[in-house]
Amino acid sequence: MLERTFCHLKGIGSTTEAKIWQAGVNNWNDVIEGVAAPLSEAKMAALEKGCGESLQKLNESDANWFADRLPASDQWRMYSHFRGDVAYIDIETTGTDAHCCDITTIALWNGKEIKTYVQGKNLYDFEEEIACYPMIVSFNGKCFDVPFIEKYFGIKVEAAHIDLRFVFRSLGITGGLKGIERYFGMDRGDAEGLDGYFAVLLWNEYEMNGDDRALETLLAYNVLDSVNLENLMIKGYNLHIEKFPQHDLVPIAERPEPLNPFKAHRDVVDAIRNKYLTEGTFRRF
Template identity: 40%
Template sequence: MLNHTFLHLPGLGPSTERRLWAAGILTWDDFLNAPQPPLASVKVPLWRDELLASKERLDAADADWFASRLPPAEAWRLFYDFRDQLACVDIETDGTPQNEVTAVAFYDGINCARTYAHGKNLHDFVADITASKVLVTFNGRCFDAPILTSHLGARLPKAHIDLRNVLCGIGVKGGLKKCEERYGVDRGDLTGADGYLAVLLWREYARHGHPAVLETLLAYNAADVLALPVLLAHAINELVGKTPFAATHSLPIPAPGDNPHRPDADVLRRVWHERRPGGGWGR
């Protein structure tokens, strides 16, 4: 999709991009080979130079270069060229103002999610993330990424598809669980659980060290990242459907990946009761 993208050019907006597509300028080469692109702009020579640079940066697999030039809501266009180098990431914290990281889940959209827990293997994430080119999160620009950088010293990809930005761009608003419900993502035993559950699970684990509590926390954390490729595919299909490339660039909707952890039913019932004595998770 990047080869069809012109939004990253300085001063070129969505309406101009649509005019180019409507005029048959569908790729960078179409623009570069046109004797006179259908634009009356003094920036045409600059855009030619930028497109030549774009070809070089794409050949170099420089996702960060494109991400720095695309609006956050358009970062989904990175998916096609970097789908094999994604890092879907979600964190849990201790619920204090310090936001100490208690768990991290990492999923490449292909294999099972990997999880990292405070006091166990948390800093292994710092090394594992370095091979990825594009970060995928939900609200990670405001929360996950800054915390991972400041608390763990993680060097994250600058290229970042924040699904909250992308989904807002198509009118889908609300938290991650609400978006999952919209697209039919089933969390099984974790249906209705939210971020405060993760805080309570961590507090219980920190007090007693029961492995089943940590297993339940990691299952919840992993469920967050396993849903991200599903939401991303739905969003991309809606967005690409508004372009001339729907027939060639629409995606199959993946099933959520396999969760490497299983929530413990007894732990869930106990924490459920502690949270809301009358029963029910609340929303």
């Protein structure tokens, strides 16, 4: 889809892009080869230049160049071209304020390997790892995960970033990550019902009482948040391309879910829930 995209070029919005397609101009090569579009001479010259530059940047695998020019609602268009080198990331924290709260765990799935990072163990190894990827996919990461990571580690995440919150919002599918998973019938197994607030309680149980099973449950939850992003991204991409039947785009096949190396211990979850219910302090986000 990316090579058929024109709305990332200056002066071209979705309406003009549709007119270009309707004129039989289907991709950048059509423009470069001289297929006429319904534009003024000056705009046509700018379009030819922009398409040439776009092709060059794609050949250079410069995902950031496209991410800087595409609106958030259209960044899904990059996915099929860069999906072979994507980090699907999710963080867990002690709260929502990056100025005073800590990152407790991070899960990263790259389509081949699940990697986890834990406060007090290997958390700072994440800095080197995240720098290896030209693209990341998250859910609400533009508002939460990435700003938190940048503040906490004192780094700049340079990768192009597709935020699934905006991918789905432009499809009319709204809500949080767990709600969208339920919309598509995705099952979380023993981690079903856990949320960001419970992740804080699990970390507290591990940190204060040394309960390794609480940490494992937290990591199982965090890993699901990460690995589920891949098939959600694929679902979002496939739903978007259905809106462009004239391009005969091929849907991406969903991936088998990788084996979660961690187990969510329901007895630990139940014990924590009962503890906080008894104290009258349990709540949900």
